[in-house]
Amino acid sequence: MANNQSGETSDLAGKTCTPCRGGVPPLTRDEAEAYNRQAPGWALLDDGRRIERSFKFPDFKAAMAFVASVGALAEAEGHHPDITFGWGRATISWQTKKIRGLHENDFIMAAKTDLLAGGAT
Numbered sequence: 001m002a003n004n005q006s007g008e009t010s011d012l013a014g015k016t017c018t019p020c021r022g023g024v025p026p027l028t029r030d031e032a033e034a035y036n037r038q039a040p041g042w043a044l045l046d047d048g049r050r051i052e053r054s055f056k057f058p059d060f061k062a063a064m065a066f067v068a069s070v071g072a073l074a075e076a077e078g079h080h081p082d083i084t085f086g087w088g089r090a091t092i093s094w095q096t097k098k099i100r101g102l103h104e105n106d107f108i109m110a111a112k113t114d115l116l117a118g119g120a121t
Contacts (some may be wrong), residue, residue, distance in 0.1 A: 011038070012035075012038055012039065012112075013111035013112050013115055015104075015108045016077065016108070017077040017079045017105040017108055017109065018104075020096050020098055020099065020103055024099055025099065025101075026096065026099045026101020026103065027048070027101060027102045027103065029048035032044055032049075032102045033048070035104065035106075035107040036051065038107060038111070039107050039110040039114070041053050042107075046095075048101070048102065049095060049100065049101040049102060050093055050094070050101075051093070051094050051102065051107070052091060052092065052094070053092055053110065053113070053114075054089060054091040055089065055091075055092070055117050055120040055121065056089055056120060057088050057090070057120055058088065060086070060087045060088065062120075063087065063089055064085065066085075066117060066120065067083055067085045067090050070090075070113055071083070073109070073113070073116060074109070077105075077108075077109065079094075079106075081113075082095075092110075092113050094109050094110055094113075
């Protein structure tokens with residue numbers, strides 16, 4: 001798991017997504033940058049409206065298993081990413097589509113995704 005010195009990533013991974021019904025403003029860029037510091041390895045994209053990380057695996061089977069585990073997590077949490085994958089690689093992108101930006105939920109899911117990735121880079 002990616003972790004910073006204060007253990008904040010672990011704090012995010014221990015949280016559960018809260019339902020987002022829209023009407024909530026997305027995080028500002030400054031707020032998104034603060035959360036992003038708690039999720040090392042994730043790129044802040046689209047002017048702070050999306051986060052993304054790519055992972056490498058030894059083969060197709062490992063990448064597919066990782067994607068399946070992220071899918072199961074997404075269903076359990078009720079928060080779903082965009083995923084692309086192929087032989088030895090997977091890219092996960094989190095954004096709260098109902099608010100067209102980022103919410104704390106996206107960073108919670110990023111931290112949980114890192115846990116699922118184990119030692120994948």
